[in-house]
Structure formats: structure tokens, C-alpha cells
Amino acid sequence: MYIIENANILKDTVLSTCSLLINEDRITAIQTRFKRYQLIKMNAEPYIMTPSYVLLSSKIPFQGTFLDLKSYLVQHFLLKGCTTLFTYATISYENELTKKLQEMQTALISCPIDFIIGVKIPIRLITPSFIRSCKKLKIPAIFVELQSLDELENIPWGWIREAMFPFNSPFIPLISTTQKKEAKTTMSKWNDIMVKEKIPALYEGIEENQPLPIPILNKIGLYPHKCSLMNGSELSYNLYEKGREIKNVDEASLFHYHSDRLVVTVHKGKVVRTGNRVLFKPGNGEHVKVRTPSYFSL
Template sequence: MTYIIEDANVVSDDGICVRSFLIIENKISHFGKSLKKYQGKRVNVSNYFMTPGHVMADFNILQCDNFINYKKHLVKLIDKGCTTVVVPCYIRYESEFEKKIRAARHAMINSTIDFIIGVHMAAEKLSPQTIRLCKRHKLPYIIIDIEDKTNIFSIPWGWIREAQFQYQVPIYPKWNTKDKQLLKQQMNEWEQMTANHQIPTCLYFPFDDHPRPLQRLIRKQIGIYPKKGELLIGNDLDYNLYQYPLDGEKVEESSKFNYDNNDPIITVHKGKLLKENGKVNFFPGYGQELKLTMPGLFASIDHVGNNPHL
């Protein structure tokens, strides 16, 4: 099926612009400010804001013990416009690595949206072998818990760096430290060690219970940029439509979009309508695991980024 999405007010990390999209077989074939020369059915969306389908993280979905709770998690994500979910699998011991990853993949088999499995573990368990296992199983990110007692300097950064040859896995800290002064010290140590050993990272990975889109830096480091979270030629038709402001504000004057206070009224994933006017449609098994052969292909490793929500 071929059609044209016209006059979309596209919101991205770079701001807001007006674009039209030529859609062929549920993929973006071409885009531009105007596509008058192309033939096909036209859908005008000038009364809405348009965003790419969001990439979000969910740390709890693999803990669901029944299908009802599992579905609730997915519905919550879709309701916020998520079409790709980052799913960290918690691993306590290296010996259970393969068993846990198999279980995670089985748990996500009924997902409506695409998913990316990764590793979540205690800082003390991070080792070069963890990197090699991630490479073997195509797991493109690691999240480690940083507690009050965690000694960041004791992590074998040099060996980890060597193990990352040809598969550079980003490593993100999950800050569980309560003391603000200690937290600041740990953050400084983290920045120092990851910079010295050229480990891709970001100080602030979204861990709270309020799903929000992953920033472009993280998507680049994991390796899903530019295929997910962007409206680009060749990408799947993943997008959200948000209600246009009622106060008459011009699109050109808008510089920020508050995802916490706004939910899309329409969500489309690979051409399929997942949400319409507040109703979420659930399609078990429609989502697929994204196995990434080269994390960080478009990422820079010389900075760690800032927290846009602090």
C-alpha cells in the first residue's frame, strides 16, 4: 500500500519542522517539505504534533508472573507512545547468564512492540567475561547497580576495555546511593574511569516508573539509531500523533515538548494501529527482538551526556 502523510509537525531532538512522508509497504520511502509530485492517497495531519515511535526502558516487565500483569506493562508503554522497549535482564551470577537470557527472550515472545534485551547486574559482578557473553548473545548494553559501598575503582576497567574489541557495549550506572555528597563523588569517579578507558556510557539512564523516550545519545550507544526513534528513509512506519495545543501557540515558537504531561492520541507501529483515541490495541507476538551486531556505530565516546530531567 502506498500513501502520503502530509504536513506533519514533526518533533525531534533537533526541534520542530513541517514534513510530508511517502509510505510504501509500511516503510518511509521518501520525505520532504512537500511531496506534490507523488501520487497516492493523502492523509493530512497538520492539526497534530508528530513524533517517531518512542524507545523506552522497562526494568520490571520481566518480573511479571502472569500474562495479565505482562499485558498491563505493555499497554502502559504503548499508551505513552512506545514502539520499542529496552528490557534489562537481571543476572546475579555468571553461571546463570545463558539460562536467564533464554528466559527473558521467552518472556517477551508475546510482545506487541519491538524489544531489545540487555544485562542488569551488581557492579561487583561486572567482568571481561560479561562483555564476551554479551557479544556472543548480541546483547548491546549493560546496566550496573551502584550502591553506597561500591568501589568504582575496583572494577577491572582495563580488562573490560580489551574485551570490548569489535563489540563495544555501553555500560550505564544505576545510582542507588542515598547520600548526595557520596553520589557526587561516585559520579566523578565514574566519569573519570569511563573516560580514561573509553567506555561508552551516560550518567543518567531513565530508571523511574514514568516511561520517557531514551535520548539520542543512548540510542546511538546501544546501536538502535538511526533505525528506531527516528523518522528516516528506510525505517519502519513507527510514529505518534499528539493533540495540537489549544492555546493557539505556533509550531515554530515551540522548542520543547513535555512527554510527561502528554500522551499520544494515535500510535502506529510498523504500519499497525496500536492506539487510537485512548484505546490500546494489543497484538501478541507482533513485536520482534532487535539483535544488534554493532553497538555504538554512530556514537561518540568522548562525553557522557547530561540529565535533561534534573
């Protein structure tokens, strides 16, 4: 056990200073300070601490060489302070669900960071039997390609809602059009149906290669077990050098505009990046199995 003291933890836009009691790869207690503990202490005062990030990416080069995959994961994830990769398998027919998921897991077997796998489907696959299969396999997210919205009107939503319960993996919209007006109309119709039918869903798409915010992390069941610095959560965090220009800053701004100040990334208690040096350990990541989406009430 050891103590991280004077940690300046940034949550959204609020910076608070506290000390963390660490046992192996877990935070076991958080207090203003630990006076009575005679343990090794790490002073984090010169830094701003944030939870490590989860990023969505559908363009991982699985078909390339190991060096291609390594380069992609280092540049797009590890050097950006991300320790959990979110991706999805594309499913065209119900009977290929298990096979496609296994293929994705195999492709990520050498991944140095944790990963979570959803599925991408056409609207026609929103059927009670397919949703039950997803529930059985504990799929954390179902991305739906929104092309023919007329199909949404004909889905037996009552049966779908029943098939989802109690796992309630959320539907996430994927809009292919680049026309803003058309995309806005499509999203509006999607939201109307999801709200009316009381279906667990996101009401906007997820941007790729951007840190997932807490409400989305909660919907897919990662928060607060991951991506949080709370009592009981895993010890995965980033340390940014403090400076005048980043005194009043939020997590998103740190990620987008101050990546040059990111000096340390820790994944489950182990350092995976110091400065520009990445400790790439193939197979160090694990397939994260979500227990219950939207478990934590925000």
C-alpha cells in the same frame, strides 16, 4: 505506497513541515512535497508528529497473570506512545547469562511491542570472559550496580576495553543510594574512571519510564533505525492534536504534560492505538537485535 503530507514533525524543540513517502512499514523518502506521485495521501496537518518512544522498565510483572502483564504494558507503554520496551535480565554469575536471557525472551514472547534486553550485573562480573560472552550474544547494554566503588579501581580496564571491541556495548551506571551527596560522589568517581580508561559508557543513569533521548538511543544502537523519522527508518510514530498551548513545546514536554492530546500511535506501519482504544496484539513485538552500538555519529 502512499504519502503522509503536511506532517509537522517535532525533533527536540524544532518543528518542521514535510511530506513522507511510505512503502509498507518504511519511510522511503522525505521532501517538502511530492508533486508527481499519483498515490493515496494522508493529511497530517492537524497534528504534531513525533517518533514513537523507547522506555526503560525493570519492574515488568512477569510473574503475574497474562492479564496483569497486559494491563501493565497497555498503561505504561501503549497508552504513552511507546512501541519499544527496554529492560534487563539480572545476572549474578557468569554461567547463568544465557539461561537468564532466554528466560527473559520467553517472558516477553506475548509482548505486543518490540523489546530490547540488556543485563544488570555486580561490579565483580566486569571480567574479560564475561564481556566477551556479552559481545558474542550482542547484549546492547550492561547495567552496573555501583555499590563497592573500590572494586572499580582493581579491574584490568585495558583487557576489558579489548574484550568489548568492536561491539562496544556501553556500561550504564545503577546507583542504589537515595542520598544525593553520596550519589553525586559515586557518579563522579564512575565518570572519572570511564573517561580515563576510555570505556564506552553512560555518564549518568537512565530514568525509568521516561522517553530515552537520542544520545542514549545511539549508544545502545537503536538510533536511527528506530525512534526517528528519517529516510530509511521504520514507520513508528505518534500524532498529537495541535493547539495553542503546545505551539512552542519539546518532545519531553509533549510526553509529560500533553498525553491527553495523543490520539494515534503507529508501530511499523500499523495503528496500535486510536484515542483511548488500544489494539493489543499478543506476540506482535519482536526482540530487537542491535547490530552495532554507537554506530551513528551524533
